[in-house]
Amino acid sequence: MSVLSDSLIEDLKKQGVLVTSIEALYNWGRSNSVWPLQFGLACCAIEMIAASMARFDLSRFGSEVFRPSPRQADLMIVSGTVTKKMAPQVVRLFNQMPDPKYVIAMGACAISGGPFKQGYNVLKGVDRFIPVDIYIPGCPPRPEALLHGLMELQKKIRAQKLTGENRAKYFDAAQPGEYPIPSFGEHDLEPSKNAALWSPAQVARKD
Amino acid sequence: MDTSFSSQKEIDARERGGLGTERLEVAFGPHHPSTHGVFRMDVVLEGEKIVSLKPVFGYLHRNHEKIGESVSYLGIIPYTDRLDYLCSPTSNWGFVLACEKLAGLEAPERAQYIRVILAELTRLVNHTCLAGFLAQDLGAMGTPLMYAFRERENILDLFESLTGARMMVNYFRFGGCRCDLPEGWLQGVSRVLDAYSKFLDEFEALLTGNEILLQRTQGVGVLKADLAINAGITGPCLRASGVNYDLRKVDAYGIYSRFPFRVPIGEHGDCFDRYMVRILEMRESIGILRQAVREIPAGPIMDAKAKTRSIRPKAGEVYGRIESPKGELGFYLIADGSPSPYRYRIRPPSFINLTVLEEMCLGLTVADAVAILGSIDIVLGEVDR
Numbered sequence: 055m056s057v058l059s060d061s062l063i064e065d066l067k068k069q070g071v072l073v074t075s076i077e078a079l080y081n082w083g084r085s086n087s088v089w090p091l092q093f094g095l096a097c098c099a100i101e102m103i104a105a106s107m108a109r110f111d112l113s114r115f116g117s118e119v120f121r122p123s124p125r126q127a128d129l130m131i132v133s134g135t136v137t138k139k140m141a142p143q144v145v146r147l148f149n150q151m152p153d154p155k156y157v158i159a160m161g162a163c164a165i166s167g168g169p170f171k172q173g174y175n176v177l178k179g180v181d182r183f184i185p186v187d188i189y190i191p192g193c194p195p196r197p198e199a200l201l202h203g204l205m206e207l208q209k210k211i212r213a214q215k216l217t218g219e220n221r222a223k224y225f226d227a228a229q230p231g232e233y234p235i236p237s238f239g240e241h242d243l244e245p246s247k248n249a250a251l252w253s254p255a256q257v258a259r260k261d
Numbered sequence: 262m263d264t265s266f267s268s269q270k271e272i273d274a275r276e277r278g279g280l281g282t283e284r285l286e287v288a289f290g291p292h293h294p295s296t297h298g299v300f301r302m303d304v305v306l307e308g309e310k311i312v313s314l315k316p317v318f319g320y321l322h323r324n325h326e327k328i329g330e331s332v333s334y335l336g337i338i339p340y341t342d343r344l345d346y347l348c349s350p351t352s353n354w355g356f357v358l359a360c361e362k363l364a365g366l367e368a369p370e371r372a373q374y375i376r377v378i379l380a381e382l383t384r385l386v387n388h389t390c391l392a393g394f395l396a397q398d399l400g401a402m403g404t405p406l407m408y409a410f411r412e413r414e415n416i417l418d419l420f421e422s423l424t425g426a427r428m429m430v431n432y433f434r435f436g437g438c439r440c441d442l443p444e445g446w447l448q449g450v451s452r453v454l455d456a457y458s459k460f461l462d463e464f465e466a467l468l469t470g471n472e473i474l475l476q477r478t479q480g481v482g483v484l485k486a487d488l489a490i491n492a493g494i495t496g497p498c499l500r501a502s503g504v505n506y507d508l509r510k511v512d513a514y515g516i517y518s519r520f521p522f523r524v525p526i527g528e529h530g531d532c533f534d535r536y537m538v539r540i541l542e543m544r545e546s547i548g549i550l551r552q553a554v555r556e557i558p559a560g561p562i563m564d565a566k567a568k569t570r571s572i573r574p575k576a577g578e579v580y581g582r583i584e585s586p587k588g589e590l591g592f593y594l595i596a597d598g599s600p601s602p603y604r605y606r607i608r609p610p611s612f613i614n615l616t617v618l619e620e621m622c623l624g625l626t627v628a629d630a631v632a633i634l635g636s637i638d639i640v641l642g643e644v645d646r
Contacts, residue, residue: 093292095299096321096642097346097428107410122293140299140320143291169340172331173324194346194428 077216084128085211088156088204091127092120093147096134098161098194105197115204124150129207130184131200135163135170136177138243142235148184149232153224156211158203159186162193169193182247184233284312287627291320297394298641302618302630309626314619318612321645329605334360334435334572337605342429344607345643347390348383350376350420351585352643353433358514359581359592363574366436366564373516374557375438378450379423379430380583381546381553382416385457387586388497388539389413389464391638395536396468398635399477405468412460415453422446436567447554454547454554461543469540478532482621482633485530492617496588496610497542498637501527501534508584519556520549532636539638573600587611587638607646611639 058066063073094102106112106120121127124147136144148157159180162168167178180186187210190203214222223229233251236243247253290301299320305313325344329337341356342349354376361367368376393409417427422443424430432439468474484494489502499506507524509517525541527534574596582591588610595604614637622630 096323097343099298100346100428103406104410104414107414108407109411109414135321135323137320137322139322140291143299143320147292169343170323170328173328175322175324196427 078212080216081212081214084154085208086116087119088115088117088129088207088211089119089121089127090117090129090131091124091147091151092122093130094133095136095140095144096163098133098164101194101197102131102133102160102200105200110197110201112201112204115201115208117204124148125152127151128154129156129158131158131160132164132180132186133160135168136180137175138177138238139175141177141180141183141243142237144180145183145233145235149235153231154214154222155224156187156207157184158188158190158200158207160190160200160203161195162191165189165191177243179252182252183236184248185251289627289630290317297634297639300639300641300644302634304627304630306627311622311625311627311630314622314630316615316618318615318641318645321641323642323646325646326605326607329602331601333600334574334602335570337602338433339429339431342431343642344609344646345585345587345590345611345640346428347640348387348586349428349430350379350383350432351583352590353430354380354515355581355583355585355590356592357433357435358583359579359594360435360572360574362581363577363579363594363596364435364572366567368437368515368564369561370516370558371441371560372437372562374553375442375562376433376515377517377520377553378550378557379420379432381550382419382450382453384546384586385543386413386416387638388543391539391635392464392468392536395532395632395635396474398631399474401473405464408460408464408467412457415456419446419449419453422449434563434567435572436564437562441562447557450550450554454550458544458547461540461547465540469537474536475533477628477632478536478636480529481532481625481629482636483529483531484617484621488617488620489530493613494588494617496584496586496614496638497538498535498588498614500525501538502530503527508582508589512582512584514583520552522546522549532632535636535638571600573598582608585610587640587643588614607643609643609646611637612644612646615639615644 058073066073104110106118112118130148130151132144159165163170164180167176170176171178188203188207190199192199233248236245285306287304287306288301289304291299301317303315303317304311325340328340337356338353341352344352389409389412393406396405420430421427423446424432484498484502486502486504489499490504503526505524505526510524522545525538527538576596576598578595580591580593582589589608590610591608593606593608594602597603618634618637621633
């Protein structure tokens, strides 16, 4: 694309000539048909369903096709509280999704445990085990917030590179497509986090 | 293989030399589109017949009760919102009712009417969504659910303009309600009600006489009245089995004794009756709402002696219960004079209604189990707490 200036592309468009790159075309197609996994965990799932219904109409963004099977899904919307009993299943579902795949952490619980963070059975953020692309705060987030999150994800997809230094991670064969599934330990999940993905925030102390 | 669950009929058929098919164990969930959340059924199948079914829950256990022991009474109210997340106003009410009993408070007249209006609107939301989800479980992908959610949005708009939140209202307070109705809100309720009766007619025209719905639900998942009573089933599931038991009549909590509504009763206790009881209940709710909107008086919305923030009930224990859209929602509290309860226990209707799932499913097919689960009306937030 760099050989043609933006103004030239615009001029050509007026003449009925569409100039584009494989990358832009590929990402345009991908970003407008993000199929989510039909997968609800808790309260946020109801708002996710509401977002796919007539008033908010997720299908305007090409994402109304909720797939019951992870093998057909591109996007996992973690909509609700992930408990320690459910966490292995969530990671397993994520592993079963084909690359390229994306994760939206919807709501306070999926981000950090939310109001149930003090509980003994609640995972303090799903990003301890799977990589999260978009975080949507709220308890539960409004359907509009989910739409906004989806639009941000679309922007992210459109910006992914197919070639060069910064090309998307899923092209890298060494990059893990699957993540270790935690199991039940004596007190907590074993391991309690995926150290390659998540580490506690370091607070710099002045003294 | 544990065969203790197999019905005598099944064993007899095998001994007489029926089709000796291999038993198959199927784990249904926790990720499955028709389990209404994260719920697992361990089903043992013989051919397509269910020989045993074990419900497995706990996938959404969020420590409601334990957290409740460490936060203040006021702080528990937002957690009750998240118990049954389809109908948070009724969950609020149950908890507030228990605390009011404990602290000796009483909501003023106007607040009582507001509570009834919110609770009955919630019943409309819950039952409409249930009918939509049930139809989806039966294979009507999308359309009935879309109609249901379209109407739900109208009621959620009312909740939002009153409480500031669509789903998690956090609105009831000990001895009243958080804030007064905004201007024009009651007219909004009347508008929604006018549209709702028409919507119900439309919805019923689409669903109730539908051949597929009848085939899939009539005679399926029969729950006998005596079993329902023994198992502690409450709400529409119990009434569909022909037992006249509605806490709005039995306890007449709040001001329900002023409303002359009828309690729909089923006859066969099958999935269709459970569906139909809910549709009829919605029509009664519309009547209650119309009367409440007509009669609501002006006045304060908080009990004058209520101290919302620093409520510290004297030591004692109490059980407060209401008729939530799913059944008897009870809150059992032990207070020790401190700002938070010593013990906080919830009696969730959908958890207890789930206990008879196996009895209802035995001898039927997997597809029937989906319909039965859909007709029980569970919300996992409440089942697992």
